[in-house]
Amino acid sequence: MARGVVDARRGQPVTAPPLLTAEAVERVYRLGREVEVHALRGVSFTVDRGDYVAIMGSSGSGKSTLLNLLGALDRPTSGHVRYDGRDVADMGDPELAELRNRRIGFVFQSFHLLPRLTALDNVALPLVYRGGTPRSRRQAALEALTAVGLADRLDHRPGELSGGQQQRVAIARALVTDPALLLADEPTGNLDTTTGDDIMELLERLQVDHGTALVVITHEAQIARRADRTIELRDGLLVPEVPA
Template sequence: MTESSSEHAGTAVMEPGHGPMVRVSGLRRSFGSGPSAVHALRGVSFDIPRGELVALKGRSGSGKTTLLNLVGGLDEPDGGSITVDGTELAGLGEKGLLELRRDRIGFIFQSFGLIPILSAAENVGVPLRLRKAEPRAREERVALMLALVGLADHAAQRPGELSGGQQQRVAIARALANRPALLIADEPTGQLDAETGLAVMELLRAVVRSEGVTALVATHDAQLLQLADRVLELRDGEIVEG
């Protein structure tokens, strides 16, 4: 579509590096049908500017994970639109979504999601192997990421030999390995004690700044919410600015 035709159609065409990192408009998602249907999201709309760490809060079952899965291309909405780094997710197809998740989105989960038989360094290197990165470049990036999260001396240790906080640091390093434009974290401190959770959240904020990443982080911890640039609250399937 040419610039003139897009203007004529009344729609803005974003390209990577321009506009908000995330644009969500009129997003709807329900589970089930009929009277028993659960309406998790009811016309949710918001933008996330580039370089911000935005926290998403809401009661358990409020739809936070559903929203993160939709923004991350892990699920499809019933209606509305999602644009990530200039790319509208609708119509990408499974191959396009896979490439988007691999190349431009990093994920951090509450359960860490590390591979038990791999060392910390090998876990961090998984996304780079999937992209078929050159071995030397991969090793250098893995070493840099482990140093960034303070685990340079633990590269050879497996997840079972690390504390919960250390495992989540490895997960953060892995999520950043491919230089994603967007980082999505679902309750990243949910399995950690308060002190360790705060340290991990402060680390996450620091690496977001140093790597120039935009982050959307779901958390229920009021102390952690204070570290965000902005807070969005999910209430009754709708977004309320914090």
């Protein structure tokens, strides 16, 4: 999808700052009084509207830390994470919550569905923090579930769904708020290869259809290869970007 169309739809001027920038991001964890773990040692990159980026790295490379920072769940020790040019460090709790609610859709490895809610209510959950009538929320959730091919599973609870179906519900939940960025953390990690491929195809289709930026965090080169761009992390630093 051409970027111009996206910009027009979102009403963004063409000169708008990039969707997401990371500038010399460092994250240090303090374990006890003496020990410091440098999970990220200065990482910079940009994700623009409609981009499809894979962040790759082995376990311990700092990719979970990076995911938390990109998802505005955490703040860097130094450096800047900016959304639409605004530094996450300058935002208070309500603003961060709103940013996560309106701009970011999370897809987790372990789905993170609430077991006592139906698929429809799980998908509608982010809309609860946004106002609107229950009726409009149900309508939006229904559309999102239809988009991921689960229109016939609305009243099922997560326990009654297969892993692939649960991840589809989670994707619908990420999508229902019409976010600018889909942030997928090892989305196929708990699935078999065939189901994993289906999920990746679904994410890619939605990325194109909705003009959403898609950032996939993975340790599998095979998954990373599907993206337009791969950012590789090693010991908290970027390996120079490899064009696809």
